[in-house]
Amino acid sequence: MSQINILWVDDEIESLKSQIIFLESKGYKVSALTNGYDALEFLKERTVDVVLLDESMPGITGLETLSKIKEIDQQIPIVMITKNEAENVMDDAIGSQITDYLIKPVNPNQVLLSLKKIIDNKRLVAEKTTIAYQQEFRSLFMALSSNPDFNEWMDIYKKLVYWEMEMTKTNSPEMLEVFNAQKTEANTEFAKFISRNYSDWLHPKATEAPVMSHNLFRNKVVPNLDPNVPNVFLLIDNLRYDQWKAIQPIFQESFRLVEEESFYSILPTSTQYSRNAIFAGMLPIDIEHKFPQEWKNDDEEGGKNLYEEHFFAAQLKQLKMDPRFSYTKVTNHADAQIMLNNIHNMLDYPLSVIVYNFVDMLSHARTEMEVLKELAGDEASYRSITASWFEHSPLHQALKRISDKKINLIIATDHGSVRVKTPVKVIGDKQTTTNLRYKHGRNLNYDPKEVLAFRDPRDAGLPKPNVNSSYIFAKGDGYLCYPNNYNYFVNYYRNTFQHGGISLEEMIVPFARMVTK
Template sequence: MAVAKILWVDDEMESLQSQKMFLENKGYEVHTLSNGFDAIDYVKEHMVDVVLLDESMPGISGLETLAKIKEIRQQIPVIMITKNETENVMDDAIGSQISDYLIKPVNPNQVLLSLKKLLDNKRLVAEKTTSAYQQEFRNLFMALSSNPDYNEWMEIYKKLVYWELEMEKSDSPEMREVFQTQKEEANTEFGKFIAKNYASWVNPKSTDLPIMSHTLLQYKVLPHLEKGIPTFFVLIDNLRFDQWKAIQPIFAESFRIQQEESFYAILPTATQYARNAIFAGMLPIDIEKKFPVQWKNDDEEGGKNLYEEEFFKDQLKRLKKDNLRTSYTKVLNHNAGQDLVNNIHNLLDNDLNVIVYNFVDMLSHARTEMEVLKELANDEMSYRSITASWFEHSPLHQALKRIADKKVNIILATDHGSVRVNSPHKVIGDKQTTTNLRYKHGRNLNYEPKEVIAFRDPREAGLPTPTVNSSFIFAKADGYLCYPNNYNYFANYYRNSFQHGGVSLEEMIIPVIKMTGKV
């Protein structure tokens, strides 16, 4: 490891020689100077890892020296050392971007601790992360092997997301690889779990069932309504649990996060199925029966999500909640987002406001098509980062900040997640077979059974039957479904893209968050 170079600037340096020797014995290279002018010249000519800077020196003060050093090299961490504990001096120093602050007389261990915090922090965190995950690895392995139920799967996925985010701090490629393997193994087991249990969830004989898309409003939104307190149900399209964790700190600045839970998206994990199910409070097979004109199957012309508000009002009526004052706002572009910013105060008179915000879905589709977005979001970490950056600067964030100081309830959820696909699978079908990459329906589908979850009778999955003898298949884990014609082209074109519609932890176990305003 390279030796860290310390510049220590103090007009009483003779009395600090023992401190200098202490640091040198600890492996640091320490250069000393007695005034600010020399320090500024030195920083111009030499690379330095940290500056220890006395605040009170003749000629040019520590604060003035600090300002000049920051002009030359903005990124150098500076530790200010002073006899002066007055608040305005501290404020000036902190406002000038010091990294730490020590009061004289300093003892050698204080200085060492401050240096370690600045220079070794990343390495120490990385080592701690790696060691903690090594301990957790066995626990996760045991959890996967113990035939988890739907609640335990939600906990397993939450832990996997936690460790995926922690692994960003690790500098060990080997540990990241071990984690990636464990996540893939979890998705394989999860595919088996869904294949075994999904039909019983949507054709229930049991009362012990997970909250799913079609029961979300009934059990996770409407129970939070309070008289005189407006509730905002914010649905961000295609938001994975790890993406929620990326934007959580931004929400936490304005809102109190009270409950962080998850629920299961129905199959297919695609907008037209999952989102319509949320607002209708029904499975697609029942929506088609009740709304035969409004419901569109994949192969039919027309918009697939044009009637969400109508479905929403019908659900409220069925649940005897149609006396509520409600609003429904769908944001599909930036102008509609600005309208929301300008209009959000007018929604405070309602009992329940629905805001559907399309962006993350557009991001995932655009990433497939645009080379520049493939570069910007080339893996999970950068995909999270670009989501956080979008949200921080979005009209949605601006709008919500405007009501953060009001007595409001916010329920944030999504319709489905997405998964990064890498394993192409061949599927043969007739001309009516749908084009989706993570699920297909059609007649006489020909596929490798172990690569998909198949429902020969769509009704078993709570789905309409678009044509006689039509069956549904769903890709698992990181698989995607390609036709034999032009197979290599499409396999390469879609490899490493984010897709949805199939069966994976990322697509199916998705966030529902309860927040309140900070009043």
Template sequence: MSQINILWVDDEIESLKSQIMFLETKGYKVSALTNGYDALEFLREQVVDVVLLDESMPGITGLETLGKIKEIDQQIPVVMITKNEAENVMDEAIGSQITDYLIKPVNPNQVLLSLKKIIDNKRLVAEKTTIAYQQEFRSLFMALNSNPDYNEWMDIYKKLVYWEMEMGKTNNPEMLEVLTTQKAEANTEFAKFISRNYASWVHPKATEAPVMSHTLFREKIVPALDSEVPNFVIIIDNLRLDQWKAILPIFLESFRLVQEDTFYSILPTSTQYSRNAIFAGMLPVDIESRFPQEWKNDDEEGGKNLYEETFLADQLRRLKMDSRFSYTKVTTHNDGQHLVNNIHNLMSYPLNVIVYNFVDMLSHARTEMEVLKELAADEMSYRSITASWFEHSPLHQALKKLADKKINLIIATDHGNVRVKTPVKVIGDKQTTTNLRYKHGRNLNYEAKEVLAFRDPKDAGLPRPNVNSSYIFAKEDGYLCYPNNYNYFVNFYRNTFQHGGISLEEVIVPVARLVSK
């Protein structure tokens, strides 16, 4: 590591010689000056990594010097060192973007710790994270190979997401590659697990199954409702667990996290199936039976999620709940602004359900637009762009308006998505659907080991669109491609984020409860 240059500015610099010598024995190069004017001149000509700045100096004060330092270099870290413990001085220094604040007399180790936090923080965190993951690697490997049940799979995926996000901070491509390989192995095993168990979970007489889309409201949302305050249930479409973790800190500025959990999206992991199932509290095959006019199959004309409010009203009646609720769907920026302007009026309802459609639009737009492919090139940047969207979104503005009110807030999603990399060749007739992660049709031709197939859709709790219709689901990072225009199709969709199939990212998704602080 190259030598770190420190500038220490203090009108009593002579009394600090022993401290300066201590830092030099630790490998830092320290330049010492006695006043702000000389410091500013020095900084115009020299590269400095950190400035240690006395607050109380004759001529030009430390705070005045700080302001002028920021004019020279906005990014330079400045540690304010002062005898003055007055709160207004601290407030002004912090408002002027100091990096740290030390009260005199300071001992050498205090200064050293401050410098390590500023300069070595990323390196030290990266080293610690790498060592910790290396220790965890074996226990994750053992967990994957011990025939995990559906609860253990949720724990495994949470740990993989945790390490993926931690590893993202380390800039260690070798360890990130090891983790990526382990996650791919996990997805291989998870696809086998779903293939073995899914039909038994959705069977009408199932006695053992995870909380899934069609049982989410009954099992997770209704028990979390608070009869004393307005409840807001927000379904953010297509939100993966790692994206939820990326936006959670923004929620925590205004709300307190009470409970964080995951549940299983039904197959196909796509909006018209999983979100309708959430609102109806039924599997798609039962929705079609109860609402034959409202249910639309993939190959039918018309919107596929137009009756969520109707489905929810019916479910609330079946659950014998207060039927007064508001339903708001946000699919455009104007819808979002209307939500911001109208949010206070929703406080009069015991239950408010808001469907927010941005993340799904982001994943589809990323497929089509080159600029978004650059901005969301991989999982880390995809999380980052999601967090940036949420921070500046009408949804965040609306929730901030409620931050000082007593409310109960439940955040969930309908399904996640996965970055696809492996093309899987499928042959079908003209009636075959166009989805990349699942298809249904009458004459599907495919390699059996590459997909999960249901020849009878009812075995998967799904309607039968046509006589002899069967469903197939892509596994892991596969995407279903037709032989015609095969190479163009393969190259256009490779590395895009898709949903509808079987992967940890699509199936295991977040549900969380927060309350006002």
């Protein structure tokens, strides 16, 4: 284990020499300073593992120093050492996020125990996580090898998300590499599973099929509507299951989780297809047939998601449900403020629908803005930025405003996204669509091993605008690139989050029901 660096700040540091020698004999490196000003300058230049901080110092007090240290590094563990047992002093210290506190005079072993508790706790958590995943690795390997059905695939993906989030505790590049290899293998097998089963699921008489976009409302939302309280159906666009797990604790500050499941997004896993399918309660081929004026294919001019409210009203009518509902779509900050101001009025309806586009905008913007490439460079940071957004969002504010009312909150999404790494070469004519995870066109040229192809889109429940129309879908972490300007586009889009294709991250998405506490 590398040497642990301690900074001890006390205006009577000379009297603590024997304690410092004791700690150094135990393998710690101790830097000693006599005042808060020097400590702050020290920490601007160097990294330490723990700060031991005297509460009562002349010039700048321990509490003032503590506050300024947290401005430099929010995560640094700080042990407050004080002569003062007054309750308000300790309340201030604990409120400022100290890790531990000791009362003077301190015994050397007291200090040692506090340090071990802080430092070894991180190490023990990391070691325990590593050992637990090593044991789970074989279990996941066996599950992947046992021809899982659609329910088992949902369980496998949830376990993978759990371990991906646990891996942040290990700080082990080697273990993360092992995990990522297992997730890649899982996505390879999942693509084969989808290729074998997807068309069968869409058959009207299919007896074995998961809940999917086009029957989500009928099969999952309707049975969970409460006739005695206002119901809010919140659809957060492009929300992966791991992102849901990142924001779930923030929801649970005001709401109690009643049910959490997942369902399958239809293909393409993109807003135009999967979200229209949710609100219409039908596959895209059927939407085009029933609403020929409203449905727009990829190659047609006009907005692709302008009629969700119209589709939804028709679905309620078809299900013989109460036709009263409010519909709010948020695609920018101005929309968000209107929703925030209007949230109480929505509760006058038996059912309120809120479509919130932020996560989708983030993933699209990420490919265009260098700052977002830095902020959301991998799965962990993508989860982190999603949680930070939600915590400070008008959506969170709006939900808190109604958390004192009895409401039934149903949360879902339309599709997820996957971080793409592997370019796949495709040739198409000028009418071919531009999406990186699926292509739709008349003259597509590709390696059939690298994509799932539907030469007849109707087999995938999709419209067929032309006689020669076909669809292809990227698998795993692949992304579809044209030969012209190939290297530029390969480098530009590598490691960006995209959707439209076949992956666990895009297709297996969250569904949750919550009630106010």
